[in-house]
Structure formats: structure tokens, C-alpha cells
Amino acid sequence: MTTTTTTSPTLHNEHAHLVHPKYRPDIDGLRAVAVLSVLGYHAFPQWIKGGFIGVDIFFVISGFLITTIILGSFEGDGFSYREFYARRVKRIFPALALVLAATLAFGWYALLPNEWVQLGKHVASGAGFVSNFAFWSEAGYFDNAAETKPLLHLWSLAIEEQFYIFWPVLLGLAWKRKWRVLWVVGIVAAASFLLNVTTIHSHRTAAFYSPLSRFWELMIGGMLAYMRLHRPLPKPGWGRHAQSIAGLALIVLGLCLIRGGKAFPGFWAILPALGAFFCIAAGPTGVLNRYVLASKPMVWVGLISYPLYLWHWPLLAYARILEGKLPSDGIRALMLVASFVLAWLTYRFVERYTRKTENPTVTSGLVAAMVGFVVLGLLATSGYYVGRHSDPYFNKTAAAAKDWGYPDGLSPIKVDGEVLQQIGHGKRRVLFFGDSHIEQYGPRAVELSKTAPDTLDSLSFVTWGACPPIPNVVDEQNNLCAERRDGGMRLAVSDKFDAVVFGGCWNCYFSETDKPTADNAAADRYYYQDGKNKRRFMGGGGADFALNTLETVLTALSKHKQVYLLLDNPVGEGFGPEEFVKGGRLGNMTVGRMSPTAPWVSEQKALHERMRQIAIRSGAIVIDPIPTLCEKDWCTRADADATPIYKDAGHLRAEYVRKFATWIDAAMTTPKQPAAAAPPR
Missing domain, CATH: 3.40.50.1110 (SGNH hydrolase)
Structure with missing residues (x-):
């Protein structure tokens, strides 16, 4: 999942600098709750049956941070779209490029022709940030089992990227025309939530994958960002402690009550979304924020949460493909350990460098790499670029x-x-x-x-x-x-x-x-x-x-x-x-x-x-x-x-x-x- 460790104040200004809020370790801890929930659900769904709600927590965090950056910049020296998107590229593309390269390389070596063709489609859609639409179109009883799609998890990243494209433009328009920003945020949230709850039963797949029925979760974070920019945090005390406790309680309740068979997101997604809202609203001095979320282990996991999210699913998916069935608990645990190692290496030696560098060629190179993955994926999908197992009869059985x-x-x-x-x-x-x-x-x-x-x-x-x-x-x-x-x-x-x-x-x-x-x-x-x-x-x-x-x-x-x-x-x-x-x-x-x-x-x-x-x-x-x-x-x-x-x-x-x-x-x-x-x- 994409995240931003800090968050930012005007319409496009080439000389503007994005304003980021003060770093909050408890938000990194909340990221840790989100990513650990997702990892637990994917590796051991019998233990953490509602862990997929971690994605909804990520959505709220991203909505809060990105809206803070945009509104804070508008109200400060000005907002630079160029700088905003350059920062998004440097934050998102490096780890994603590594994971796409590794997934494609291993897929070439291990996958059968039909699997290779499908992986090519998923690489192209992942690099083009339209994975949610690709998986939406594939969903069905006879679609390949989710566990055998190494890039399935990129659907949520695609929704966030679509939000990054849509949201700055809409807020810029609202700012230019002097609309009430909170009304804009509220209207988008209400429309999205209404679409979510009215389509969840008749068009469940659409409600799950469509950005239009998911944006309300990002908007909840956006509302909180507006409130924090214009209303000071409540004084330290029981009010903050109550919000901190309520937030984590709602998240735990969601983990315990929500199941894959329920109409999700629907009304059920309110639990993790409001839970994340209250955790962020409590501020860094809320009792559980301070002593649980801001603890060193949680912050460390939060710092590597994005590459950890990216790495874990291809490893689990390829383990299942190689086994031909659900791998043993030991193998799945080993894949999670490997995910942590790869995530830390990615963070330490790749992400930290690309975030800090001001060299514009780095940004251009990352964009070119992502375009290259789109091309490679399309070549694999069309059959011009075949995998190692290429016996023509594979194609007959695959067909x-x-x-x-x-x-x-x-x-x-x-x-x-x-x-x-x-x-x-x-x-x-x-x-x-x-x-x-x-x-x-x-x-x-x-x-x-x-x-x-x-x-x-x-x-x-x-x-x-x-x-x-x-x-x-x-x-x-x-x-x-x-x-x-x-x-x-x-x-x-x-x-x-x-x-x-x-x-x-x-x-x-x-x-x-x-x-x-x-x-x-x-x-x-x-x-x-x-x-x-x-x-x-x-x-x-x-x-x-x-x-x-x-x-x-x-x-x-x-x-x-x-x-x-x-x-x-x-x-x-x-x-x-x-x-x-x-x-x-x-x-x-x-x-x-x-x-x-x-x-x-x-x-x-x-x-x-x-x-x-x-x-x-x-x-x-x-x-x-x-x-x-x-x-x-x-x-x-x-x-x-x-x-x-x-x-x-x-x-x-x-x-x-x-x-x-x-x-x-x-x-x-x-x-x-x-x-x-x-x-x-």
C-alpha cells in the first residue's frame, strides 16, 4: 500500500514547495496494524479471518495524508502539481518496479503458458495502475483462484493512484472557484458511500473493485485532514484517550466480525474506516497511540509497510503455484519472513535513496521503467514474449x-x-x-x-x-x-x-x-x-x-x-x-x-x-x-x-x-x- 511518512499548503506554482505536517510515529504504527492484518489474513486466513480490512485502514491513512499535503499547500506557498506527482513517483515506483521485475522473471521461469499470458496482463495493468479494473473484469467462479495470481494485491494500489490523479485536480478546482472544501469532501464521500451500499448486493464485484465505491474511505481521511488544518487538536486528556481506545476497538471488532462471505465493503467497511479515523484523530498523545502504535516495533513495521505489502503476496502466490495446493503453515510462515527481509532491504537500499534524491533523471527513469513494464506485459499477453515452458501442446490444454x-x-x-x-x-x-x-x-x-x-x-x-x-x-x-x-x-x-x-x-x-x-x-x-x-x-x-x-x-x-x-x-x-x-x-x-x-x-x-x-x-x-x-x-x-x-x-x-x-x-x-x-x- 502506498503511504507518506509526512503530509503538506495554493494553486499550481512552479516555485511552490509542498508543505508536509509534522511526522507522527503513531501513524506508522497504524500502518503496521493495517499491513500485519493483511499479511495475517493472506497467510493464515483461518486465524485472522477479517484481516483484509487492513486495506481499508490504508485508504483512510492515505486520504488523510494526501489531503493534508494538498490543502496545506494551497493555504501556504502554493501547490505544485509537478512536485506532487514527482514525489508520488519517487515514493511508489521504486519498490513496485522491483516487485514487478522479480514477479515477471520468476513467472517466466515457472509458469505455464496460460498462466504466463495472464501474468503479462497483470504486469501491464499493475504498471499502468489499472489493476482493479483488470481483476474486476476477470472476477467469476471460473476465474483463476485468487491465491494463484501473484499481482492480485495491486488492485488497492491502483485505486490509490487513481485517487492521486483525481483528488488534487478536484481540490484545485474547488480552491480556484472558492467552493467550500469541506462540502466538496463531504459530497464526494456521501456519493461514493451511497454507491457502495446500493451496489454491494447486486454488483458485488464492482462495489469491491471500483474506485467510485471506495473513494469514501479516502474521503473520511480527507475530512479529518481539513478538520486538523482548521481546528486545533483537542487538548491532551481523556478525549484523546477515548478516541484512541475507540479507534483500535473498532478495528479489532472488524477483524473479529467481518468475513469474506459478508457483503463487503458495504456497511461493514465503516468499522475499519471509522477505527482508523479515530486513531488518527486522537493524535500522538492518545494513550494507545502513544504506547502501542508509536512503539519501536510497530513504527519499524510501519516504515517498511509499503514494500512489505508489495512483496508478501507474490511470495505466497508462487508458493501455492509450486505446491499445487495450499502450502503448509511452515512454508507460509517462511514466505512471510522472506517478505520482511525483502521489505527491509528495499526500504534501506532503494526507497530511502529515491525519496531523498532531487535528481530529475531518477524520476524520469522510474517513469520510463514503468512504461517498460507495461510494454513487457502486453508482449507477454499477446504471445510475442513467451515463457520457458512453451511446448505448443501446453497452449492447447491452456486454451x-x-x-x-x-x-x-x-x-x-x-x-x-x-x-x-x-x-x-x-x-x-x-x-x-x-x-x-x-x-x-x-x-x-x-x-x-x-x-x-x-x-x-x-x-x-x-x-x-x-x-x-x-x-x-x-x-x-x-x-x-x-x-x-x-x-x-x-x-x-x-x-x-x-x-x-x-x-x-x-x-x-x-x-x-x-x-x-x-x-x-x-x-x-x-x-x-x-x-x-x-x-x-x-x-x-x-x-x-x-x-x-x-x-x-x-x-x-x-x-x-x-x-x-x-x-x-x-x-x-x-x-x-x-x-x-x-x-x-x-x-x-x-x-x-x-x-x-x-x-x-x-x-x-x-x-x-x-x-x-x-x-x-x-x-x-x-x-x-x-x-x-x-x-x-x-x-x-x-x-x-x-x-x-x-x-x-x-x-x-x-x-x-x-x-x-x-x-x-x-x-x-x-x-x-x-x-x-x-x-x-
Whole structure:
């Protein structure tokens, strides 16, 4: 996160000097609280579940410091945009350039082609300070896991940089036209906060990444800066102590109460934002500011907080990529130690020099370096600059891994408070209800809208990843599943739809759940809540309760409308193209050509028959992909030239679904009736 150890007083004046306020060690200590919270959350999220609010603390600090510099300069000798941005460059670019160079170099050596292309995009967007928009555009259930994006953390830096561009200009305009600055700050804060709370449920990703819904946190710091410039600090005493205690208490409360599954930022972000506000407002003599935040260890961490923030995430992300899973606690702890070492070295030998130097060529060189990273990133993204692992077949498997088409071509609509993806204008209204194994058929609906639009029904998708469409099922790792599932169930039983298609990764939830030691991490997340009884799927009998409930729902619903049960495609070992990548990333790595078929395991075959019988008993219409995909005990995983038909171990790729998933057509189309013959004369 970017920070400023000191803060600054007029409109542009080439001879003006930015005015910085007196250094406050307690603000460096508050930075330490912020960065340690983020590091703890990223390395050990099970221990510090709300640690991501450290970013919000950084926003408030930056708003306070930067607004103090700008307003103080306006009210003093004058404000120089050139000096302001030169100082931002010398403060932000050196450490960032080091981290981008190291991340790109290691990525070239270790990443697979699709990962390398994505890293190139992230390097370019990071160097161009638009990472928040890049990650916003990528967000989704099948976006690469956040833990494997080495530059994901630059989204917050991008928002701060966008603030540095926007805020001096707006304040300069307000100063020139003699507007009331506090009103300007308040209006921007109110508009941003209103956008945040009104979009957090309907457009959660936008609310998280958009600068427009985040600026209010920086504005809170800006309001405090204005107050401190025009109103003296309260005299030392209980008032300051109370603010200091309240500030840290609100931050601790946020760390304890806020979770990733909650609607964040939303109203929840008030806790860390106000906490930071009160900590800064308390001044350096507030009791906890003086004895905790201004302590030598906290100040030391605060001084290196910016490079520490930059270094820690690429190290954790690359550790996960190399391990292929969540690294052990020891490895993650080692990455944090390495982060501290690299951060101190960066601060001691790079940052201290660039901050103090008045040599203009340093600033120009740093800008040129950042432009160079944009160019390098774009070359990597476009394929002109390839990584070390460049076997052409890597690209074929990589293309399959990225081939996910949902919700492309569909339009979001809101029905009874639920956001659906819709396509088609036929008379029959069909609801597709389930998880990503329903979503994977979106491309087929889009294809039918082009090739047979007259037969396409009005299709609506209500889905949530890894969330089975069965009442009373609880997923410990998916806080929003129950809310989304219950909303979908209300639509399914309503009169707004004539037909409902139930689908899901049944094999993920119910295959081998009678074996507590089975290598089935997905099933171990789920349990059936039967009153006060918590029946786990894996080894606890909860799967039987869930399937009985599914049958009850299908039976009741079949009496009133058409109901389909979509059976699952084969999943697991042997179907995902990534499983044919052999060797270590740090050594020689190869990718094997996929043979056409893989075995259909007996447990999945038995579950498939059980699901078929559930459909028959309940009166639901069976949709079965197996006759197309499988012959006896062997199922297709690649075509004749070894092109994978799966994107991963569980999902069919969009290209295949678009062309060949005709088994779903019966639920998507109503054959056009021939025109009635004219009556005889």
C-alpha cells in the first residue's frame, strides 16, 4: 500500500514547495496494524479471518495524508502539481518496479503458458495502475483462484493512484472557484458511500473493485485532514484517550466480525474506516497511540509497510503455484519472513535513496521503467514474449482451461430480488437451477439463439458455484450458498416459470461419501441440517438425507409443472487437461497428449443410476449426457487430435458444449408448430 511518512499548503506554482505536517510515529504504527492484518489474513486466513480490512485502514491513512499535503499547500506557498506527482513517483515506483521485475522473471521461469499470458496482463495493468479494473473484469467462479495470481494485491494500489490523479485536480478546482472544501469532501464521500451500499448486493464485484465505491474511505481521511488544518487538536486528556481506545476497538471488532462471505465493503467497511479515523484523530498523545502504535516495533513495521505489502503476496502466490495446493503453515510462515527481509532491504537500499534524491533523471527513469513494464506485459499477453515452458501442446490444454462461456451472451435481469441470467423469448419459461454444472450449458443456449431462435424458450439461469440446489444443505466454505439457493427455490415453486431444470455436480457432492477417508475434499464441506442434527455428507449419512429431500422437492413440483433432472457428466481424475502436465515447474516440464477416453468409475456409475431412479419416481424428465459422452465404462475426454473436451476435471469446455451438448436441447427448446392448413372452401 502506498503511504507518506509526512503530509503538506495554493494553486499550481512552479516555485511552490509542498508543505508536509509534522511526522507522527503513531501513524506508522497504524500502518503496521493495517499491513500485519493483511499479511495475517493472506497467510493464515483461518486465524485472522477479517484481516483484509487492513486495506481499508490504508485508504483512510492515505486520504488523510494526501489531503493534508494538498490543502496545506494551497493555504501556504502554493501547490505544485509537478512536485506532487514527482514525489508520488519517487515514493511508489521504486519498490513496485522491483516487485514487478522479480514477479515477471520468476513467472517466466515457472509458469505455464496460460498462466504466463495472464501474468503479462497483470504486469501491464499493475504498471499502468489499472489493476482493479483488470481483476474486476476477470472476477467469476471460473476465474483463476485468487491465491494463484501473484499481482492480485495491486488492485488497492491502483485505486490509490487513481485517487492521486483525481483528488488534487478536484481540490484545485474547488480552491480556484472558492467552493467550500469541506462540502466538496463531504459530497464526494456521501456519493461514493451511497454507491457502495446500493451496489454491494447486486454488483458485488464492482462495489469491491471500483474506485467510485471506495473513494469514501479516502474521503473520511480527507475530512479529518481539513478538520486538523482548521481546528486545533483537542487538548491532551481523556478525549484523546477515548478516541484512541475507540479507534483500535473498532478495528479489532472488524477483524473479529467481518468475513469474506459478508457483503463487503458495504456497511461493514465503516468499522475499519471509522477505527482508523479515530486513531488518527486522537493524535500522538492518545494513550494507545502513544504506547502501542508509536512503539519501536510497530513504527519499524510501519516504515517498511509499503514494500512489505508489495512483496508478501507474490511470495505466497508462487508458493501455492509450486505446491499445487495450499502450502503448509511452515512454508507460509517462511514466505512471510522472506517478505520482511525483502521489505527491509528495499526500504534501506532503494526507497530511502529515491525519496531523498532531487535528481530529475531518477524520476524520469522510474517513469520510463514503468512504461517498460507495461510494454513487457502486453508482449507477454499477446504471445510475442513467451515463457520457458512453451511446448505448443501446453497452449492447447491452456486454451481448454480458459474455455468457459457463462454468462457470455446472456442478459442479467432481476426477478423477485434474485439476479438471473436470461436468454430467449419463447412462450415457455424455463428456470435452470443449480451450480456451475448448470452454468456450463449457457453456451449451448447462446448457440441455439443463433441457429434456432424460433424454437428457443425463455431461459433463465439462477446459479451459484459449488452450491447444490437442495434445501437444508449447508456448505461450510460458501457463506452465500444458502441465500442464493433459497432464492432460487422460491422462484422454482412460483408461477413465474413453467418448467424447472435441476442440475449440479452430483458426483462432487455424493460420490464416495460413505468413505470418510476418501480423497473427496468437496463432499467433506457439506452437511445436511436436520433440525438440530448436523449430518455430514462424508461418513455421516447426510448425503442420503439430501437426496431424499431432492426427491421430495421434485415430486411435489412435478405435480404442477414440467421438471427436469439433469444428470452429471463424468468428473475427476483423468478428465482434466491439467492432469497431463508432468514434471516440476522449476525443472523440466512436459505435457502429455490426451488419449480419447478415460474410465467411468464405478461409484459415479452407481450414483448416476440412483439419480435416474430418483427422477423416474418423482415424475421428473431425465436429461442424460452419458449416451453421448460414454460407451460402457469409457467416456470421452478428448477428440481425435487430442484436443480436450473438458476445461478442468469437472466441467465441459464451452466449445464442446456449444456444438455437441444436444442432450440439453429438449429443456431449452419447443419445436415450432407448423402453420395450420387453410380450411377447404
